[in-house]
Amino acid sequence: MNRRATATGGKRSDKGDKCGSCAALIKNGEARIQCEICEHWWHTKCQKIGEEAFEVLQRGNAHWYCLPCNDGVGSLMAEIIKLQSKQDKYEDEINEIKSNQEEVKHNQHRVETDMGKLNEDITVHAHELVEIKEAIKEIKSSIQQQQVSQKQMESEDGLWSTIVKKHVENKIETVKEQMQEVQRTVIEAKEHIDEEKEKEKRRNNIIIYKMPEGTAASFEARRKEDLAFCQHLVQEVLEIDCKNDAIQNIIRLGKRDVTKSRPLLVTFKEPIVKSEVMEALYKLAEAEDRFKILSVSHDLTQKERDECKELVDEARQKQDQENSGEWVYRVRGYPGSMRVVRLRKRLQATGDPAID
Numbered sequence: 001m002n003r004r005a006t007a008t009g010g011k012r013s014d015k016g017d018k019c020g021s022c023a024a025l026i027k028n029g030e031a032r033i034q035c036e037i038c039e040h041w042w043h044t045k046c047q048k049i050g051e052e053a054f055e056v057l058q059r060g061n062a063h064w065y066c067l068p069c070n071d072g073v074g075s076l077m078a079e080i081i082k083l084q085s086k087q088d089k090y091e092d093e094i095n096e097i098k099s100n101q102e103e104v105k106h107n108q109h110r111v112e113t114d115m116g117k118l119n120e121d122i123t124v125h126a127h128e129l130v131e132i133k134e135a136i137k138e139i140k141s142s143i144q145q146q147q148v149s150q151k152q153m154e155s156e157d158g159l160w161s162t163i164v165k166k167h168v169e170n171k172i173e174t175v176k177e178q179m180q181e182v183q184r185t186v187i188e189a190k191e192h193i194d195e196e197k198e199k200e201k202r203r204n205n206i207i208i209y210k211m212p213e214g215t216a217a218s219f220e221a222r223r224k225e226d227l228a229f230c231q232h233l234v235q236e237v238l239e240i241d242c243k244n245d246a247i248q249n250i251i252r253l254g255k256r257d258v259t260k261s262r263p264l265l266v267t268f269k270e271p272i273v274k275s276e277v278m279e280a281l282y283k284l285a286e287a288e289d290r291f292k293i294l295s296v297s298h299d300l301t302q303k304e305r306d307e308c309k310e311l312v313d314e315a316r317q318k319q320d321q322e323n324s325g326e327w328v329y330r331v332r333g334y335p336g337s338m339r340v341v342r343l344r345k346r347l348q349a350t351g352d353p354a355i356d
Contacts, residue, residue, distance in 0.1 A: 020066060021046035033057065035066040037073070042066055093279075100275045107336075111196050118189045125182050125189075132179055139175065143168050198301045199335065204248070204274050205299030208233075208264045212290065213252070226250050230266055233294075234273075237287045238280040246273045265299065278334075304335045315340045 017026050020040040026032050031044040031054060044054050047066065057064055065073055146164050214225035227250055234240045234247070249267040256262065268274045278298070284291055300308060308331065315329040318340065322329070332341045 017041040019043045019046055033064060035069055036063050037065055037069040040066065096279070097272065097276060100279075101272055104271055104275070111200070115193060115196060118193055122186060122189050125185055129179075129182050132175060132182065136175055139168070139171055195301060195303055199304075202299040202301065204268045204271050206266050206268075206274060206277060207253070207297050207299055208266060209295040209297070210293050211261060211264050213256075213261045223250065226252070226264060230264070233291060234277060237291050238277055238283055240273065240276045240280060242273050242276075246270065298335050300335055308338060311338055311340055318342075 017032070018024065018041070019026055019032075020035070020038070020042045022043065024043075026041055026043065031051075032041050033044055033047065033049065033054070034041050049057070056062070146168060149164075208230070211226075211229065214222035216222045216225060227247065230247055230250060231244055234242065246269055247266060248269045251265045252262045253265055254262045268277075278296070281296055284294060284296075286292075298304075311331045315331055318329040326344060327342050328345055329340055329342055331338055333339055
């Protein structure tokens with residue numbers, strides 16, 4: 001809707017417009033102006049519009065709002081700016097989540113490729129092992145033949161017997177070393193495959209520490225309390241947009257003890273939900289006390305826990321050597337890519353998954 005302004009002597013509406021300020025009927029020939037938002041007419045003098053300004057409004061393609069509407073427009077623009085800022089923030093978070101999804105897919109493809117290569121190596125070594133066993137059989141047969149020949153030749157040449165025996169012993173020792181090397185390769189390949197399977201099994205898991213246990217008498221009732229707590233934590237506190245069935249399973253770790261709370265293992269149906277939870281943990285700092293005390297970590301394998309412990313020890317050593325008081329050392333990153341980083345104290349509270 002365009003702003004309308006009428007100069008003195010201009011034609012007024014037949015209905016008889018009243019001024020929005022003084023409520024007096026606007027007469028023909030009086031300088032008046034109409035608000036673009038509320039469409040009420042106003043005396044220019046009531047709106048404190050000078051003659052020069054009024055002439056500019058009539059000539060230019062300008063917008064004019066009465067004082068009450070102008071205040072409302074200012075508040076509306078402020079809200080629009082806030083909404084635009086929130087939208088930009090949500091778009092950045094969505095782009096980051098998409099990037100994490102691509103990284104997860106890339107890691108999964110790499111693991112599958114590595115497992116395929118390991119299976120091929122195992123097959124090759126298995127064939128080599130069969131060939132070594134056949135070679136051992138041939139050696140044993142050769143030894144038996146040489147022993148027979150040795151007995152026949154002992155009376156003629158004792159030196160030949162010693163040479164043959166030494167040669168056979170060297171050959172057997174070489175075969176033993178080859179077998180041990182094959183066995184080591186097979187064991188290492190199996191350990192690597194088992195580690196990757198264990199990582200895959202724990203990929204959608206997190207562990208929540210310091211979460212109060214329910215006091216209900218039955219196991220099922222306590223489990224419902226834990227599930228409701230987790231759903232509230234994920235959906236309301238961390239503000240993750242997911243369904244109630246996004247949590248596939250929960251289980252308390254260890255034997256129940258009424259004097260302390262056991263860690264809670266949470267399994268999500270989709271890895272993206274777990275990723276969103278780990279990225280939003282910084283919100284716990286501003287949550288209620290029962291959520292603020294929580295500590296959340298990845299479900300690590302034994303090998304990852306050992307690596308993490310070494311990194312934590314390294315971070316503590318660096319912290320002990322810190323003299324300026326401006327820096328703290330923490331372990332950051334996801335399983336398999338954790339590292340020690342140096343942070344300014346005021347930047348310590350971030351959303352990165354961390355092991356402190």
